[in-house]
Amino acid sequence: MNVFRFELRSLSRSTFLWILVLLLLTSIYMSVYPAFASDVDTLKNLYSHLPAAARAAMGLSHIDTNTQFSFLNFYGNIFPFFMLAGSIQAMLLGVGILSREVRSKTTDFLLSKPIRRRTIFLSKYAAALTSLVVTGIAFVAMTFIGAKITGAGSFSMTTYLLITAVFSIVQLVFLSLGLLVSQLIKKIKSPASISLAVTLGLFITGTLGIALGEDKVRYLSPFKYVDFLYVIDHKAYEWQYLVAGISLFITCIVMSYLLYIRRDRRAVD
Amino acid sequence: MTPAIETKQLTKKYGKSRGIIDIDLQIQEGEIFGFIGPNGAGKSTTIRTLLGLLKPTSGSATLFGKDIVNEGPAAREDVGYLPSEVFYYDNMRVIDLLKYSASFYKKPKRDIEIRMHELAKLLDLDLTRKIDDLSYGNKKKVGIIQGMQHSPRLLILDEPTGGLDPLMQQTFFDLLRQENKHGVTILFSSHILSEVQKLCDRVAIIKDGRIVETQSIKSLRGHNYFRCELELAAPAKKSIFANKNISDFSVHGHNIHFIWSGDVNELTRLLAGLQLTDISLEEPELEEIFLHYYKKEG
Numbered sequence: 001m002n003v004f005r006f007e008l009r010s011l012s013r014s015t016f017l018w019i020l021v022l023l024l025l026t027s028i029y030m031s032v033y034p035a036f037a038s039d040v041d042t043l044k045n046l047y048s049h050l051p052a053a054a055r056a057a058m059g060l061s062h063i064d065t066n067t068q069f070s071f072l073n074f075y076g077n078i079f080p081f082f083m084l085a086g087s088i089q090a091m092l093l094g095v096g097i098l099s100r101e102v103r104s105k106t107t108d109f110l111l112s113k114p115i116r117r118r119t120i121f122l123s124k125y126a127a128a129l130t131s132l133v134v135t136g137i138a139f140v141a142m143t144f145i146g147a148k149i150t151g152a153g154s155f156s157m158t159t160y161l162l163i164t165a166v167f168s169i170v171q172l173v174f175l176s177l178g179l180l181v182s183q184l185i186k187k188i189k190s191p192a193s194i195s196l197a198v199t200l201g202l203f204i205t206g207t208l209g210i211a212l213g214e215d216k217v218r219y220l221s222p223f224k225y226v227d228f229l230y231v232i233d234h235k236a237y238e239w240q241y242l243v244a245g246i247s248l249f250i251t252c253i254v255m256s257y258l259l260y261i262r263r264d265r266r267a268v269d
Numbered sequence: 270m271t272p273a274i275e276t277k278q279l280t281k282k283y284g285k286s287r288g289i290i291d292i293d294l295q296i297q298e299g300e301i302f303g304f305i306g307p308n309g310a311g312k313s314t315t316i317r318t319l320l321g322l323l324k325p326t327s328g329s330a331t332l333f334g335k336d337i338v339n340e341g342p343a344a345r346e347d348v349g350y351l352p353s354e355v356f357y358y359d360n361m362r363v364i365d366l367l368k369y370s371a372s373f374y375k376k377p378k379r380d381i382e383i384r385m386h387e388l389a390k391l392l393d394l395d396l397t398r399k400i401d402d403l404s405y406g407n408k409k410k411v412g413i414i415q416g417m418q419h420s421p422r423l424l425i426l427d428e429p430t431g432g433l434d435p436l437m438q439q440t441f442f443d444l445l446r447q448e449n450k451h452g453v454t455i456l457f458s459s460h461i462l463s464e465v466q467k468l469c470d471r472v473a474i475i476k477d478g479r480i481v482e483t484q485s486i487k488s489l490r491g492h493n494y495f496r497c498e499l500e501l502a503a504p505a506k507k508s509i510f511a512n513k514n515i516s517d518f519s520v521h522g523h524n525i526h527f528i529w530s531g532d533v534n535e536l537t538r539l540l541a542g543l544q545l546t547d548i549s550l551e552e553p554e555l556e557e558i559f560l561h562y563y564k565k566e567g
Contacts, residue, residue, distance in 0.1 A: 002372035010358075105356035109415075112320045113373040114346040264283070265322040 003110075003120055007097065007127035015131040018089045019138045025085055026139075029078040030146035036074055037151070071152035072159050075143070076228030079163060082139070083170050083223055084203055090132060090171035091195040094178020097124045098260060099188050107265050117261040125253075128175055136168040158235050166226045173222045173245050174199065176252035183259035219244045271334040273298045273423050273454035274319065278328035281318050289314045289478045291328065296456060296471075298333075298422070301449055303469030303486065304458040311478040312458040313353075316427050320350055332423060346375060349421035353428035355412035357400045363411055364396040367418060374419040385418040392440065405432045413441065417448070424448065424455045430464060442468060462494060463552055493533040499525040499540075500547035512539065528553055 101107040110120065143164055147155070178195065182188060206224040209217025218224040218241055225241040274296040281288040289311040296302045304312050317323045319330055321341040330337045335344035357366050371381040389396050392410045400411060409432045416424060424445070430438050445468065449455055459465050465472055466486060473483045501523045510518055514531030529536050540548070
């Protein structure tokens with residue numbers, strides 16, 4: 001418990017700062033919604049006044065103005081930016097938490113204490129997880145309140161929660177990815193640059209892949225495990241990508257655990 | 270009685286660099302045991318293996334009868350460790366670090382805190398300061414308190430004196446002797462022979478990863494080691510230096526170099542008979558002493 005408490009206290013500042021970052025992001029993005037919604041009204045109005053033949057001629061006959069321009073649709077469109085921020089937070093956390101002793105040269109201090117490495121690993125992991133859970137709860141609250149303030153009207157709660165949960169799912173995957181990276185690279189000089197490189201790299205890979213119509217890329221990029229339009233239509237995730245995410249998550253955790261408990265700690269240098 | 274430390278053919282091999290091979294040690298409770306050898310001989314590797322920082326390749330070791338691999342945490346419960354260089358988490362006050370350190374042990378927190386304050390007073394260390402702001406010597410003091418505040422029965426000190434000024438070194442040695450009087454076992458590793466001579470009862474000499482000799486310090490006591498550089502006013506007869514205590518002897522004109530190992534008074538008597546223009550006496554490197562030691566033995 002002492003390691004958990006110690007790590008959690010050390011994380012409190014960064015957790016708080018990340019919540020602030022997310023608050024800023026959600027405020028900015030969600031404040032756009034009223035403008036978007038009023039445009040939608042104009043558009044809807046325009047559509048309704050167009051003769052059916054004209055709509056068909058413009059290729060718009062199949063558009064359901066109610067879902068296509070709904071709040072959730074808007075939410076799904078801005079969500080990748082929240083995911084990106086969340087993934088950076090989680091990745092930084094993952095890279096940093098086990099390698100902390102390596103960077104501050106306190107490995108000797110910690111590992112010469114009467115404590116199992118397993119306990120250290122689990123305590124640190126639990127502390128990181130707690131930080132993310134707190135962030136997740138704050139995030140749900142922010143987006144929900146944001147939706148209410150910006151006049152989103154009524155929307156499907158299930159769909160909203162399914163979309164919002166993706167934030168935490170992506171964070172979990174990146175946390176474990178970060179842990180593994182920290183165990184594979186012996187000396188991490190700057191956790192920030194590695195974290196940014198990995199998250200942005202995967203984000204761009206995902207976006208480019210989809211843009212190029214390559215669906216397999218969705219297994220590669222955790223940002224693309226969930227297709228928000230699919231969630232809006234079906235109120236469910238596509239399980240095959242979720243399985244890919246869970247497998248990656250478990251593989252990273254198990255590998256970093258094994259590496260952490262087995263590694264020889266040579267002299268500090 | 271269960272030995273405080275017992276190793277049986279303890280071996281640690283790493284990739285390319287040398288590890289330790291078949292280390293057999295038995296250190297009884299209450300001993301001050303010196304562990305001496307040149308840099309890179311395997312002292313730290315042995316200590317880090319005992320502490321569970323390295324996993325032994327083969328062989329076994331116990332601390333107070335508890336296996337270092339299978340019962341690691343229990344084995345380390347009664348150990349205090351002071352590394353040669355101390356590092357701590359950034360941005361912490363001394364007292365917070367020490368309290369965190371204390372939280373790992375089963376001993377009552379109150380007892381540990383009382384001892385913490387005692388030690389801080391003795392070493393003259395302000396516990397409210399930030400660790401980052403401390404000088405190297407003061408950081409070392411944090412290390413000493415951190416290693417001793419939970420009153421361990423075994424102290425493992427890996428080249429502990431680096432960075433301590435002579436006065437503080439004296440205080441530290443007194444502290445160690447006092448702890449030892451209360452039954453604390455001490456494993457003291459060093460590459461400086463005189464330090465070990467001052468403090469230890471028995472000493473193991475390690476070289477190239479192997480223990481080459483374990484002996485009582487008495488056999489080393491009464492021996493002073495000097496690297497002597499003399500500059501003579503006039504060339505002297507070589508026969509004057511035909512002494513069993515002299516080794517590694519060389520002459521360059523008026524300059525004479527040798528290693529002295531033996532009674533210091535005998536050396537002064539020998540030097541008294543010479544006309545000198547300059548003299549320098551230094552403690553030789555451990556390697557030089559060993560070189561001499563093995564030549565004599567061997």
